[in-house]
Amino acid sequence: MPQANLKSSIKQSIISMIIIGLLIFISIALFNEQFEFNPAVKILASKLNLPPTTMQVDLLTSSKTDLPSLPQTNLSENKLSSGVVEKKLESIIRLIQPFEPLSAPEFFDNATLSDKIDGKAELYLPAGFKSLSCQRFKLNTIKVTTNSDSNKTVDLSKSSPQTNTDPDLWIELFIYDMTLSDNSFAVFSRQRRENSTTTSIAQYSYQTENALFFVHGHFYIEIIASSASSDAVKSMSDLAKVFINDHPNLEPKKMDVPDLFPTKAIDKDNLGLNLQKNSLNIDKNSLILDKDSITLITSDAFGFEKFDNIYTASYTLNGISATAFISKRASIEEAATLAQEYSKFLINFGGKPVELKEHSIGSKNNSIDSKEGLTNSKIAKVFYGVEIMDTFEFVFSSGIYLAGVRETESLETANSLANQLYAQIAVNSKDSKKIEGKN
C-alpha cells in the first residue's frame, strides 16, 4: 500500500509542480509587464507612422528638403558625471536641434479628450476626431569645444540659423487626427483667429504672435509657444516642417464647394439666364469675399440639426456684411427638401416669409409650399426668403447644391448676394446637366 501511494503522489506532485510553475511564470510575466511602456502608446505610435518599438527617436542623418541644416542630438542615454544614467524622454516627432522634450508625450482618444482640452472637446468629437497626441518641447543652446583651441567654447547655436535668446521658451505641439481631410479643415476653419497671418507652410495655415495652426491631410496641427518672439515663430515653423516632411503623400484638401463662392460680381449677360438685368447688376468691386473666413461646419449648422457639411463665407456687399453658405448634397431632392425644411425651421422660430422682388430668383413662387422656384427654368428648385430677428435669410437649392445667405440686415444685400451665389453655382458647377433640369 505505501508503494501504491508513493506512485500516485509522485504523479500528483509532478502535476502540482507544473501548475505552480505555470503560475509563477504568469506572475513574472505580469511583473515585467507592469514596468513596460504603455502598450497603447505603441499602438498610437504605429498609427502616427513612428518607429514601432518604444518610440525612441529614430534620427535621420540626412535632412529633408526645406529643413535647415542643424546638427542633431544623439538622444541615447546620457551618462552624467556622477555615473547615473539619465533616461531621455521619448518624442512624438522626429527631433532636430535645438528641440528636446520638456515633458512626456500625452495621448487622448474620444473618451479622454476633455481631460486635455475640457469643453473644447465638443468641437472635435462630432467632427470625426480620432486621437490627439501632444507634447511640450524646449529649446537649448548647444556649446561645443573647437579643435583649434580646446580652451575655447563655441556656441554652436550662433553658427546655425536657429538661435534661442529666451531660455524659458517652450512649445507645445498638438497633433489632432481627424480621420479625413474634410474634418481637419473643419476644425481648422472653425477656430480661425482674426488678425492672423496666412503662412505658406501648408495649404491651409495661419499664425499669430505665439502660435501656428495648419492642416496636413487628415491632421490638424496646433503649435503653441509660451511666449511671443522671433525665436518662437522660427521654432514653430521648424517643428511644422519636420512634421510635414515626415508625413508625406497626404493629399491637400480639395475643396470644390468653396470654389463656388463668387469672388467677383457676375454679369448676367454672360450667363444666358433669363433674369432681369438688375437682379445681377451690381458693381464688380462692391462684392468682397473674405477668403480666410471660409469655414466648414460639419454638423448642426445654424442650430439646424439637419444641416451638416455646410461651407460658409463672409461677404461685404456695398459695405454691408452678409454670410453666404453652400453645401453639396447627395441628390437634387435632398437639396430641395433641406431648403424647405430650413425655411420652416426659421418660420417656427418666429421668422416671416419675405416678399421677393420681381424677377429675382424664385420671386414668382416664394411660398414655402412651392417646389418650383423659377417659371422660366428648372434651375433653382426652391427658393425661400425669411426675415428673422431683424436679419434676412435666403435659402435655395440649385441642382444638388443647397445654398443661401444669412446674417444680413439688408434685404437688398441678401437678394443680390443670393443671386450672385446662384449664378456662380450655375456657371461653375460640375453637375451642370443636373442643374439645367436634365435630371
Added chain:
Amino acid sequence: MERDKIDQSKIDQGKNENANQTDINRNENSNQIDINRRQFLSRSIRTGVAVASVGAVGYLFHDPKGSSTSSINLNVDHVTSLKSINSDSGKDNSNSTQSSDIWTIPDFSIPEQAGKLAIVRGEDRTKTLEAALKALGGIDKFIKDGDVVLIKVNAAFAVSPILSATTHPDILSKMIRICYNAGAKKVKVTDNPINDPASCFLLTGIEAATKQNGAELILPRDEYFKNLTLQNGRLIKEWPVLKTPFDGVTKLISMAPIKDHHRSGASMILKNGYGLLGGRRNIFHQDIHTIIAELARMVKSTLVVLDGTNTMMTNGPTGGSLSDLKPTHTLIVGTDPVAVDSFGSTLLGKTHQDLPHLIQASAAGVGTVDYLSLKPIILAI
C-alpha cells in the same frame, strides 16, 4: 503448540500480505488514492494556501486605475449619462474610499461685507488689486490676524500665464503677500486641474508664485477627496469633492480669469468651483449650467477676484493664441460672486442673459445678476 502458533502467525501474515496485495491490485486497477484523513487535510490545506498566495500576489499587481493620461481620480466606474447618475442618486462609486459621512464646505462669507463690489480699470493687475481692496475698505475687513487663508485658483491647464487661461501668478503673488501683511497665519493655494496637476502648477507659474511668497501649494491627491452631497442638489450627490485643503481654513478667496467657454459660454468665478470636483466630472458638461449653479451654492467665499486684465474672448477655455485675448484692463473684486460674474460677462461682450448658470444661481439666492444694484465702486488707475 508454539510452533503451531508461529506457523499460524506466519500463515496469518501471509494472508494479510495477500490481502494487502489484493487491495493494492484492486486499488491500482480502480485508480483510487488510498490516503487517510490526516493526509487529505494536510494536502488540502497546502493547496489552499498556495492558491491564496497566488491570488494575493495577483491582487498586489492589480491596478484599479488602468492606463490613463490623467493621474487623478480615474479609478471610477464609468458613468455614461447623467440619467444613470440621477437614477443611482448620483453615486459615483469612484476612488473615494472615504465614508459618506455628511460634510459641507463651510460658509466663509462675512455677512457684514455682503454685497461689496469694486471695479477697477488699469493695466497692472497688482495695482488694480490693491486699489480694489482699498476701495472695499481694506483687506483687514476680510482677513484677520491668525486667519488660515485658502486661495482657490484656476490652474486648469498646463499653459503659459501669458495665455490668460489660468490665474495669473503676479496677482496671486500679490494676494498672498497682502494676506500675510494682514496677519494671516497661513496661506494655502489649491486646485484640481484638468491637466496633470504638477505640470499645471509649474507651467502656469502658480507654483513659483506660491512658494516664493511663503504659501503652501496643495496638489490634489486621491485621499484628499471625500464624497459630498449638496442639499437639494440634483447633480452633486455623493460626489468626490476636494476636502483636505479646507482643513483648518478660516477664509476662502476665489481667484479666476475671465474666459470664453465653448460649453458654458463663460468661465469665471462660479465656474472656478469646478476645480473642487473630483471623479469623471466632465460628465457634468451635459448639464453645465446646472452644475455651475450648484457649485455656486456649494462654495461660499470670503472674497472673489475676477481678473479681466486680459480677457479670453474666443476659443475658450484653453485659448492658445494671444490673439484670443483682448486687453480689457479691468479687475473685479467683491463678495457677491454672481454680481461679479455678471459684470465680467460684459467684458466678454455678453450679458447675464447669455449665461443661464448666472440666472440659476441668482434664483437660488447665491447673489444678484443686477450688479448695479450693489452700487459698485468704479475706479480707474
